[in-house]
Amino acid sequence: MSFTRFDKKPLLTREQIALVVKQVADKRGLEKMAVIIALMTISVEVGANDGFGQRQWWCPANSVDPETFDYPHDSESDDNRSSGYFQQQPGPNGEAWWGTPRQRMTLAESADMFLDRLSDDYVNAKDAFTAGKFAQNVQGSSFPDRYAARWDEAHQVYDRAVNGSVSVPEVPQTPVTPTFFNEVNLISGWPNASSRNGRKPIYFVLHTSEGAGGMNLVNYMRNASVSYHYVVGDDGTVYDLVDTDDASWSVLDANGYTINLCFGPSFASWTRNEWLQNMGNGIKIAAYLAAQDCRKYNIAPVIRWGRSASGYPTLKGNTGITDHNGITYLGIGNHTDVGPNFPMDVFNQYLQQFFLGAEVDDMFSDADRALLQRIDDALNQDVYSRSIYREPNEGSIGKVVDVLLNVDGMEHMELVERSAVLGDEDSLRRVIRTASEEGAVTDKAAVERAKDVLASVPAEILKAWTDANK
Structure with a gap:
């Protein structure tokens, strides 16, 4: 076993x-x-x-x-x-x-x-x-x-x-719906659906409604030849419109191999805070539904979202979870929802817990959550430059969290370069790797900068490092 x-x-x-x-x-x-x-x-x-x-x-x-x-x-x-x-x-x-x-x-x-x-x-x-x-x-x-x-x-x-005095508790033999949402089954008679023609879904796709939610969205779709498998609201209501064994009318030529969930009401322009405030429970519900369908259809519980190397570029040849913009990345349609500020990290945390069957309990008190929200708000505040070289009316240079990461990037870069010139072996190895286009960053500017640093390393230090690492 x-x-x-x-x-x-x-x-x-x-x-x-x-x-x-x-x-x-x-x-x-x-x-x-x-x-x-x-x-x-x-x-x-x-x-x-x-x-x-x-x-x-x-x-x-x-x-x-x-x-x-x-x-x-x-x-x-x-x-x-x-x-x-x-x-x-x-x-x-x-x-x-x-x-x-x-x-x-x-x-x-x-x-x-x-x-x-x-x-x-x-x-x-x-x-x-x-x-x-x-x-x-x-x-x-x-x-x-x-x-x-x-x-x-x-x-x-x-x-x-x-x-002995042993009793057998009744074990339910049908799936138990979690208590944090209610499903409204509208599948019977729903007009906007098609057969998958033998195909199995390989992607679970997230969408925004760009407006209405609830029955207002459902009624609109009924008359507009549009549909999703699920419409999820933050009030804890899930509308089941299309059986997941069938195709919804959501993503053009990708309908046959996708399961589609729409948050409603929702907007791709929402900030991270607006997503968490307006759809925090809806995100949890969506993660639960995604976990169940990943199990049912053997879809990998892997987030393939964003344009990093681990995001949209990994969609081809793999199964997983993405958004409408991911389908656009594959060359189908031109939608960009759910937007760049969707809290995919929160969604993924719930997804992994539900997929593994773990109990979802963050163990935080209300005071803890309030403090975490204050921290999140602070990290996402706009930052305005205080440099003497800033432009008049320059505007925000980014969020606090982005500026901190940029400071880390610049400070670490300068530390490594200074140390390499002084003969630090680890720093020299990092510079040589980047100059050889084998580092984590391989764009032309980074490679040329690393080469310039190498040119300033004393010849005896560079020779000693080379001899030691033959």
């Missing part, structure tokens, strides 16, 4: 799992040995210690079978296509070898499938070895001897479950 993530605690204790399996066996008229064999199987397939060193039995979802994430799970694995307590799996082309994703992820149903395939002569199992063989005959494991090793554990768990 190959786990990649655990929750803090499992959905059910081992004893609760044993009771559920016993209930299924009782309905089938099976004896205790059938339950023991099933529990031995579960222990081998999904048994592992929690963060406190206590052995638990887990219910993992698997990204290779993304629909398994639609059902309650407490862990994740990358063990082929296997999922759930019995690690049952579909065929390589989606064949129902072991039922549906819901059946594989639901304990009672997966146990029923296991017991249905258990040989009728299981009652002849009298010891760990023979019981393990019956488990192996159902599972077809590459490690057939492991089941026998769980004979004692299965008996101990069974006895505690049957003889």
Whole structure:
């Protein structure tokens, strides 16, 4: 078994799992040995210690079978296509070898499938070895001897479950909508949608409405041959307009392979502060929806936004999350939303938490948040030059945070150059790398400056460095 993530605690204790399996066996008229064999199987397939060193039995979802994430799970694995307590799996082309994703992820149903395939002569199992063989005959494991090793554990768990005061909590078997938003499903009868014609979405795309939100935006789109999969408002309402298995009418030729979410009301011209003040909850909601669709369609939870090397240039050949401007970058249309001030760092923090199944709690008090807002406001204040060489009415030279970064850039540059001339090995290495067009900055001006610095380094220092680094 190959786990990649655990929750803090499992959905059910081992004893609760044993009771559920016993209930299924009782309905089938099976004896205790059938339950023991099933529990031995579960222990081998999904048994592992929690963060406190206590052995638990887990219910993992698997990204290779993304629909398994639609059902309650407490862990994740990358063990082929296997999922759930019995690690049952579909065929390589989606064949129902072991039922549906819901059946594989639901304990009672997966146990029923296991017991249905258990040989009728299981009652002849009298010891760990023979019981393990019956488990192996159902599972077809590459490690057939492991089941026998769980004979004692299965008996101990069974006895505690049957003889103790163990109750089984009800585990919901449909996705649970978070409490911070409500969905309004308008998909049935929505006119502005098309088939994807067999294509799967590869991008989750963010949009601004440039005006209205809520039902005003929905009603406008209905009559304007426009649509998004989701319209998200900061009031906690999500309008589902187009099934994500279908294409919305949002991004021209990219409709067939995108999932599109629109913030409404919103504007691409908003500042960062306006985004956080007017759409802070909406950003959190959008991140949750993006995380679910990334799991469902195997879209990488990676932000591909902006014109840096890790942004829009990485869209081609990859899946991920971008905005309408990213689609424009690919040569489709001319929209530039969501705008350069969208707080993508905040969105991405929520995205990663939701994608990993972590609880979203920033642990801040209201006073903490107020202080952080004051810091953010201060860092985003305009700065006006006090230089004696400033132009009359020159205006802002940037935000505080930008000026600080520029000061760092200039101070570090001058420090490295002075140190290189004096023979500091690390500084000299940095200058030589930049002069050779191998540094982090490779534009012509930077390269020429580095070459000028090298020309001023005393010959004996440069020779000594070269000899030492041959």
